[in-house]
Amino acid sequence: MKRSRLTPFPIAGLLLLALAGPATADRAIEEHLELSADGELAVEILSGSLVIHGWDRPELQIKGTVEDDVEDLEISGNGTRAWIEMDTELSHGHSRGRVDLDVDLEIWMPASARLEVDTLSAGIEVSGLAGSLELGSVSGQIIVSGAPAELDAETVSGDVRLDGSGTRTGTPVSVETVSGNVVLRGVGGKIDASTVSGRIELGAVAVVTDADLETVSGSVSIEAALAPGARVDVNSHSGSITLRLPADTSASFDISTFSGSVANDLGPAAQRIDRFGPGKALEFSLGDGSAEVSVETFSGSVSLKRQ
Amino acid sequence: MTCRETSERLHDLLDGRLDADERRRVREHLAGCLDCSRELAGLRRLLDRAADLPGIAPRRDLWPAIRERIRPSETPVAPPAPATPRADRLPSWWPLAAAAVLAVAILLSRLATTVEPVEAKADADSPRTLLSQTLDERRAELPPDSVAAFEADLQVLDRAILEIEGALEASPENRRLRLLLAERRQQEAELLKLLARA
Numbered sequence: 001m002k003r004s005r006l007t008p009f010p011i012a013g014l015l016l017l018a019l020a021g022p023a024t025a026d027r028a029i030e031e032h033l034e035l036s037a038d039g040e041l042a043v044e045i046l047s048g049s050l051v052i053h054g055w056d057r058p059e060l061q062i063k064g065t066v067e068d069d070v071e072d073l074e075i076s077g078n079g080t081r082a083w084i085e086m087d088t089e090l091s092h093g094h095s096r097g098r099v100d101l102d103v104d105l106e107i108w109m110p111a112s113a114r115l116e117v118d119t120l121s122a123g124i125e126v127s128g129l130a131g132s133l134e135l136g137s138v139s140g141q142i143i144v145s146g147a148p149a150e151l152d153a154e155t156v157s158g159d160v161r162l163d164g165s166g167t168r169t170g171t172p173v174s175v176e177t178v179s180g181n182v183v184l185r186g187v188g189g190k191i192d193a194s195t196v197s198g199r200i201e202l203g204a205v206a207v208v209t210d211a212d213l214e215t216v217s218g219s220v221s222i223e224a225a226l227a228p229g230a231r232v233d234v235n236s237h238s239g240s241i242t243l244r245l246p247a248d249t250s251a252s253f254d255i256s257t258f259s260g261s262v263a264n265d266l267g268p269a270a271q272r273i274d275r276f277g278p279g280k281a282l283e284f285s286l287g288d289g290s291a292e293v294s295v296e297t298f299s300g301s302v303s304l305k306r307q
Numbered sequence: 308m309t310c311r312e313t314s315e316r317l318h319d320l321l322d323g324r325l326d327a328d329e330r331r332r333v334r335e336h337l338a339g340c341l342d343c344s345r346e347l348a349g350l351r352r353l354l355d356r357a358a359d360l361p362g363i364a365p366r367r368d369l370w371p372a373i374r375e376r377i378r379p380s381e382t383p384v385a386p387p388a389p390a391t392p393r394a395d396r397l398p399s400w401w402p403l404a405a406a407a408v409l410a411v412a413i414l415l416s417r418l419a420t421t422v423e424p425v426e427a428k429a430d431a432d433s434p435r436t437l438l439s440q441t442l443d444e445r446r447a448e449l450p451p452d453s454v455a456a457f458e459a460d461l462q463v464l465d466r467a468i469l470e471i472e473g474a475l476e477a478s479p480e481n482r483r484l485r486l487l488l489a490e491r492r493q494q495e496a497e498l499l500k501l502l503a504r505a
Contacts, residue, residue, distance in 0.1 A: 120449070120450065121450050121453075136504065136505075138449055138450060138453050138505045139449075139450045139452060139453040139456075154501055154504065154505075156449070156453045156456060156457055156501070156502075156505055157450075157452060157453045157456040157457075176497065176501055178456060178457055178460045178498065178501070179456040179457075179459070179460050194494065194497065196460035196463055196464055196494070196498070197459070197460050197463050214490065214494065216460075216463050216464055216467050216491065216494065217463050217467070235487070235490050237467040237470075237471075237487070237491065238467065256483050258471075258474060258481075258483070258484060258487070259474075279481070279483070296483065296486065296487060296490075298467065298470060298471055298474075298484075298487050299470070
């Protein structure tokens with residue numbers, strides 16, 4: 001196992017820091033490790049940035065800068081698994097309790113390897129990876145481009161964006177955020193997205209086979225073709241929901257809202273469903289009705305449009 | 308069976324509408340899932356409260372005004388109400404109308420206070436209470452903007468739940484409302500898991 005631990009803050013540096021005041025410098029790092037094509041990389045840092053690329057070599061290359069106050073950044077691996085881990089217990093010296101210790105890394109890894117990242121506020125940018133991605137950040141933004149085998153992303157306040165480029169339609173995507181926006185373009189397969197106040201956008205060239213989208217106050221926008229037999233469930237409390245579908249869509253629709261409005265450019269108007277309440281519902285089919293679309297809101301408006 | 312699949316079947320379970328196989332699968336999941344068991348318990352309490360709403364005998368016939376406020380654009384479908392103060396001569400739908408008046412009043416009063424911080428009704432071991440406790444415990448470890456965003460969104464979720472509960476008090480049999488409530492409760496539980504992992 002190759003193991004490289006960046007040395008603790010040197011005494012000479014500490015003295016210099018004491019003389020120079022609170023300003024800190026960055027240390028440059030460059031590391032190379034073996035990592036098999038079906039291997040796995042796990043990264044855990046607090047703040048800063050991560051830019052990760054896929055390449056066709058069985059090798060991991062790490063370049064970047066580390067804030068001097070970062071006392072322990074462990075980079076290690078055994079050929080099939082590699083770790084880049086910051087000591088997040090923050091129990092050392094003058095950096096104790098700080099959560100803004102920046103680590104800015106650009107990483108190249110085997111394209112088909114698996115990637116797992118956890119950050120506090122560091123943004124995560126991934127491109128060209130075909131393996132599974134498990135990405136989490138509390139407040140950092142997550143941006144993925146390419147066609148990973150699977151994407152599982154979680155944030156509290158960071159946005160999540162996936163540009164699948166339409167090169168693979170079977171990528172299962174699962175995204176959960178609290179206030180972050182979720183923008184998914186060029187993806188297909190099974191899509192689960194949940195947010196409280198963020199908006200969910202399922203973008204232009206997607207072909208949806210199975211989507212489960214959920215928000216409380218954020219809006220949901222779907223502009224996509226539905227695969228035969230597709231299932232789409234959208235649920236919102238007060239957020240508006242807009243579906244833009246191609247003219248040749250074949251689907252059965254089950255739309256309901258407790259007090260919101262329903263505008264349908266694809267078929268009949270919604271009907272009142274509750275003798276004593278303001279609820280409205282709409283059920284109709286287009287084509288052979290093979291796909292199933294279910295939309296439910298409490299007070300959010302629902303709009304069905306033609307692309 | 309997943310938590311979401313179980314959650315979507317809880318209402319039917321309580322209504323006795325599941326077939327034997329689904330009932331068995333739901334119960335198997337409930338046996339091993341604390342979150343779903345709590346959701347079922349919360350749903351039972353909600354239905355019990357709705358069932359306990361009193362059928363108040365009014366001093367005068369309120370139905371025409373109710374009809375105007377609730378169904379302003381449709382032709383009345385309910386039978387005409389006799390203007391009588393005697394409860395034993397009231398039409399069979401009268402308790403529902405009285406309950407609707409109470410519930411609409413409750414809902415309006417709640418909606419009127421939505422600019423103020425909302426305190427969700429929560430049991431000590433509910434996901435909502437655990438969410439607040441976990442957030443307090445982790446407050447120092449998380450970026451302040453994320454904590455603020457989380458707190459704001461908990462308020463959003465609280466309001467949503469209160470609005471649905473208020474509407475359910477007016478329409479306790481509304482299955483779609485109960486599904487929406489179950490979705491929001493499920494989201495609370497999911498947020499708790501997310502916060503624990505963050």
